[in-house]
Amino acid sequence: MLTQVELTGIRAAASAQVRDRHRLAARELLTAALFLLPSLLVFTVFLFWPLLRSAVISTYGNDIIGRPTRFTGSHNYQLLLSQPELHEVILNTLLFTLYTVLPALVIGIALALLLQLRVAGIGFFRTLLATPFGFSVATASAVFGIFFNPGVGVLNGFLYPFHIHPVGWLTSPTTALLAVAATTVWLQLGYNVLVLSAGLQAIPEDVYEAARLDGARGLSLLRHVTLPLLTPSLFFLLVVSTIQSLQSFGQIDILTKGGPARSTTTLVYDLYLNAFAFGNSNFGLASAIAMVLFLLVVIVTAIQFGVLERRVFYR
Amino acid sequence: MVRRGISYAALAVITFVLLFPLLYALSGSLMTASEISSFPPPLLPSRPNLRNFADVLRALPLARQYLNSAVVAISVMLGQLLTATLSAYAFAFLRFPFRNFVFALFLATMMIPWEAVIIPNYLFMADNSLVNTYPAFILPFLAAGFGTFLLRQFFLTFPRDLVDAAKVDGCGHLRFLWSILIPLSKPALATLGIYAFLSAWNQYFWPLLMTKSDAMATLQIGIKRLRDVEAATAPNFILAGTVLALIPTLILIYVFQRQIVRGLTTGALRG
Numbered sequence: 001m002l003t004q005v006e007l008t009g010i011r012a013a014a015s016a017q018v019r020d021r022h023r024l025a026a027r028e029l030l031t032a033a034l035f036l037l038p039s040l041l042v043f044t045v046f047l048f049w050p051l052l053r054s055a056v057i058s059t060y061g062n063d064i065i066g067r068p069t070r071f072t073g074s075h076n077y078q079l080l081l082s083q084p085e086l087h088e089v090i091l092n093t094l095l096f097t098l099y100t101v102l103p104a105l106v107i108g109i110a111l112a113l114l115l116q117l118r119v120a121g122i123g124f125f126r127t128l129l130a131t132p133f134g135f136s137v138a139t140a141s142a143v144f145g146i147f148f149n150p151g152v153g154v155l156n157g158f159l160y161p162f163h164i165h166p167v168g169w170l171t172s173p174t175t176a177l178l179a180v181a182a183t184t185v186w187l188q189l190g191y192n193v194l195v196l197s198a199g200l201q202a203i204p205e206d207v208y209e210a211a212r213l214d215g216a217r218g219l220s221l222l223r224h225v226t227l228p229l230l231t232p233s234l235f236f237l238l239v240v241s242t243i244q245s246l247q248s249f250g251q252i253d254i255l256t257k258g259g260p261a262r263s264t265t266t267l268v269y270d271l272y273l274n275a276f277a278f279g280n281s282n283f284g285l286a287s288a289i290a291m292v293l294f295l296l297v298v299i300v301t302a303i304q305f306g307v308l309e310r311r312v313f314y315r
Numbered sequence: 316m317v318r319r320g321i322s323y324a325a326l327a328v329i330t331f332v333l334l335f336p337l338l339y340a341l342s343g344s345l346m347t348a349s350e351i352s353s354f355p356p357p358l359l360p361s362r363p364n365l366r367n368f369a370d371v372l373r374a375l376p377l378a379r380q381y382l383n384s385a386v387v388a389i390s391v392m393l394g395q396l397l398t399a400t401l402s403a404y405a406f407a408f409l410r411f412p413f414r415n416f417v418f419a420l421f422l423a424t425m426m427i428p429w430e431a432v433i434i435p436n437y438l439f440m441a442d443n444s445l446v447n448t449y450p451a452f453i454l455p456f457l458a459a460g461f462g463t464f465l466l467r468q469f470f471l472t473f474p475r476d477l478v479d480a481a482k483v484d485g486c487g488h489l490r491f492l493w494s495i496l497i498p499l500s501k502p503a504l505a506t507l508g509i510y511a512f513l514s515a516w517n518q519y520f521w522p523l524l525m526t527k528s529d530a531m532a533t534l535q536i537g538i539k540r541l542r543d544v545e546a547a548t549a550p551n552f553i554l555a556g557t558v559l560a561l562i563p564t565l566i567l568i569y570v571f572q573r574q575i576v577r578g579l580t581t582g583a584l585r586g
Contacts, residue, residue, distance in 0.1 A: 025410070031488050032411040035401040040417075042398065042458035043424050050435035051427055057434060114329060117322045125326050127572055131334055134565040136517030138535040142542055142557045143336045146343070146550045154339060157355035186336065190568075198576050247428045250519035254539055268430045268520075275434055276524060287434050294431040301426065 051294070058287035076288035085262065085270075092177065093266040093296070097245040099181035100188065105237060107185070108192030109230070113222075115197050126197060133190030137250030144183040145170070145255055173263040176256050180264050183251050188244075192237055199233030200226070231312045239304055246297055267293045340561070344368070344554040351551045367555035371541070376529050377556060380537040384516055384560075387452045387533060391515035392508050394453070399462030399507060400500075404492055406463065407470035408478055418467075424460035430520065437524055447527040456515060462507045465578055469503035470496070506578035509571050516564060534560040 061072040080086055115126050132140070147155045148169035156166040169179040203226065211225045227234075249268045252258060258265035258273060265273070267289055275286035331338075343351050345363035371377060405411070406418050436455060445451040473496075481491045497504070519535050526532045532540065541556045568575060 028409050029411045032405040032409040032414075035405040035409070035488075036417065038398040039402040039421070039458040039463065042455070043421075043460075045439075046436055046455035047424055047427050047432055050432035050439070053435035053438075054432055111329065111333070114325065117326065119319055119322050119326075122326075125330055127569055128330050129333055130568055130572060130575075131337055131565070133575075134513075134561060134568040135336075136535055136560070136564070137519050138517075138538045139557045139560055140336070142538050142553050143340050145542065146553065147336070147339075149550070152352045152354055152356055152550065154356050154358075160355045186333075189333065194572070194576050243426075243428070247430050249430065250535075253519075253523070254542060271430060271433075272520075275437075283434050283438070290431045290434060293428060297428050297431075298426070 054287045054290050057283055058291050060284045062282050062284050076284045080288050089265050089267055089270045096181055096266055097242060100184040100245045101241050104185045104188040104192050108189055108196050111193045112196035112200050116200055129193045130190045132187050135187055140183055140187045141251045141254035148179050170256050171260055173261045176260055176264050180251050180255050188241055195233050195237055199230050203229045228313045232314055235312045239301060242300055243297055340554045340557050343551055344558045346551045348549045348551055367551050371552050371555045375537055377537060379530055380532050380534045384534040386449060388512045388515040390453045391456045392511040394457035395459050395462045395511040396504060396508055398458040399466050402463045403466035403470055406467045421460045421463050446525055447531045451525045452522055465507055466503055469500055505574045509567055509574055510578050513564060
């Protein structure tokens with residue numbers, strides 16, 4: 001039996017412990033708040049709040065210098081939807097994404113497979129093949145702009161011996177989007193090779209051995225073993241590079257400025273033209289385009305997760 | 316033996332094709348204006364010389380633009396290392412209400428295209444007279460969801476015992492972070508640092524909007540301006556500027572490729 005005094009003592013100790021734990025939890029909460037504060041501050045000021053403000057500005061009309069001044073409801077969206085150009089711009093955006101993401105993935109796989117060759121010095125080649133990742137949109141576009149130059153460009157120089165007339169790669173509406181896409185594919189390849197090559201190296205050797213024992217060879221090994229096991233990397237690259245592609249701006253600005261005849265005007269470039277390029281900027285209309293872009297990114301990403309992620313083979 | 320020969324031949328050809336833009340930039344930056352403008356265009360300079368580099372440095376405030384790019388990229392890198400370390404620590408080691416929700420919020424930042432918020436941010440900088448200043452280039456990028464995610468994943472690989480032992484010792488969170496966690500996390504911090512530096516150095520759209528003078532331009536904008544002025548006349552000039560802008564990033568990706576790969580695969584390979 002405990003005496004009354006002992007019992008009181010135990011109770012006091014217990015409640016002190018509870019208080020201690022509460023104090024510790026409170027201190028932990030305070031520490032967490034302080035540690036998260038810097039990041040949350042940056043996100044709030046430069047991402048979350050602006051996203052809301054974009055939505056608000058998209059419902060406003062502008063004064064003469066483009067400043068949003070008065071509420072006009074869905075006017076900007078109606079204006080946007082009534083423009084026949086919008087369909088063209090969205091089509092350009094989707095085509096550009098298609099022309100960049102898929103070729104960069106396919107060529108990336110081929111290069112990564114090549115880097116699986118077991119020869120001395122393969123690490124040296126792996127390092128070199130990542131080169132495009134060191135380029136920016138500006139540096140890559142500067143070099144490719146010279147390649148595509150109709151008069152002195154290397155590309156037409158290659159065609160010259162075959163008596164093919166110089167092509168105006170960036171000045172013809174039929175080739176401009178492809179030329180900008182080719183630049184983007186090259187730019188994306190460095191990253192893709194790095195990721196896919198790491199993905200291939202992560203596949204354990206015994207999986208191949210087991211498949212070979214089952215009689216898988218060459219292409220069937222690739223189709224039934226290598227590619228399924230590579231799907232996590234492929235899916236990751238698909239999502240990331242699609243988002244990136246939908247946001248492309250620099251290569252268009254440097255190579256074609258959206259032309260010729262709007263053939264390379266994507267959503268982002270249309271946003272730029274409406275907000276910043278002319279004297280009479282229209283931030284309301286441009287913000288409506290920004291919301292369309294945001295929705296497009298969310299929808300495309302959601303579709304990719306909904307349709308494709310279940311086919312990804314996570315080990 | 317024959318097989319190995321074929322392997323090397325394939326590797327050499329493919330590497331040459333993929334690296335052609337870089338090789339051509341190097342070669343063209345050593346040509347004279349009349350040489351690079353002849354048709355069909357030569358692939359190698361007949362008499363390589365470095366005059367373009369001297370000329371391009373004189374014609375543009377390229378040295379100043381180098382400095383601008385360095386100031387911006389290094390500030391963004393240090394800022395992200397600091398903010399991401401702190402927030403990743405909170406997510407990995409501290410218990411607090413709504414932790415998963417706040418973490419989801421951090422991940423959601425990676426889904427918001429910067430272009431979708433560029434107009435309000437432009438207005439914000441204009442209203443606060445920050446256009447054409449360093450803070451405008453740096454402030455919006457001082458925190459990153461990717462960095463937080465990367466470091467949190469790394470912190471979670473540490474055994475719980477390490478943290479508990481440190482707590483028993485009466486070691487405060489900051490001291491534990493500084494004297495134990497950071498020294499053990501150098502590889503992950505290196506990955507984040509390189510990644511933050513590269514993306515800040517290579518940025519285009521935002522610096523384009525924030526630049527109102529040649530003296531405040533970053534290198535990327537400098538190249539665009541060089542191209543606007545020189546497009547018709549002197550590709551050798553543009554290529555010299557391009558090669559100068561590429562030197563730091565190429566050194567980074569060649570020397571630190573292992574760290575970069577580790578960061579890139581964080582999202583690709585679960586586990």
